[in-house]
Amino acid sequence: MSKRKQEEIDNFIYMKEETKNRETIDELMKKKKNKEREKRIRQNNQKRNEDKFDLETETVIQMTNRNKVKKQEEEKRQAIKLERKRKKRNRKIKAIIKILMLVLIIGGGIAFTMTSPIFNIKDIKVLNNSQIPSETIISLSGLTTAQNIFRFNSSNIEEKIKENPYIESVNIHRKIPNTIEIEVKEREHSYNISYMGKYAYINTQGYILEISEDSKAKPIIYGTSTKEEEIAPGKRINNEDLVKLEDVIKITNVAKENNLYDKITSIDISNKNDYIIYMEQEQKNVHLGDNTNLSNKMLYVSAIIEQEKDNVGDIFVNGDLNNKFQPYFREKIM
Secondary structure: OOHHHHHHHHHHHHHHHHHHHHHHHHHHHHHHHHHHHHHHHHHHHHHHHHHHHHHHHHHHHHHHHHHHHHHHHHHHHHHHHHHHHHHHHHHHHHHHHHHHHHHHHHHHHHHHHHHOHHHEOOEEEEEOOOOOOHHHHHHHHOOOOOOEOOOOOHHHHHHHHOOOOOEEEEEEEEEOOOEEEEEEEEOOOOEEEEEOOEEEEEOOOOEEEEEEOOOOOOOEEEOOOOOHHHOOOOOEOOHHHHHHHHHHHHHHHHHHHOOOHHHOOEEEOOOOOOEEEEEOOOOEEEEEEOOOOHHHHHHHHHHHHHHOOOOOEEEEOOOOHHHOOOOEEEEOOO
């Protein structure tokens, strides 16, 4: 075999070995890479598992913490609730104790005031009375000295005193320790109603105050429609007469403004369209008509009285002064 041929064979063998070695190296590298890749996969899987475990652990921890916080908050709420109940119960107990103490104090005070001679009446005063004597009012009240100042009902006493027709209202005042004040408002005698040859005193509200033989120089009202059996102290004239009484008040008020009130002896109200005034001192009857235009009518009456002061007769102002009616005087033929 030639040398060249031998070299070619050696080269071939070398190349073959080299190729074989290279394939072995490539295979080793490939295996190495596979191992590394598998290692990375295992590491990644392990990391994911670890992360998952950590997340689940953290979630469990968070849930545990939340439950713990909730439990603590619930315990706190329960503690606050119990504390509030305790305080509320204590307040109730204190309030009950205070009420009991107050009841005991008030009860003791009442017992003392009702039994102590310090509060026995020593003085009874009547205020604002001018027509009814104080003794009469005290007698009506039923109050007596040495009586306990708290042992009577004020309303009952007031009603007893108001049984007197002259008494319009009453107020009882206790002046500690031993004085009673009876404050009254009296009705005033303003007019008379002719009644069976006597006079029934009435006030401006039509209350009958008294039956008397003395007119006390108050105007006498004739022509009322209130029945005789209804005229009694403490009662009131009927509605028809009350309406006419309002006109009488207007007439007398205007008469006062013209200095004629003291001259009025009586007023006839039987006809509301022609009220008649009698003036005894002047010896004249005044026919007023109805309750309209009273101021002008009284001016004419005053002028005619002055003009006819020495004559007896009737004055007529009962026409319509706004419609050319002329007041006149008719002398009485003796």
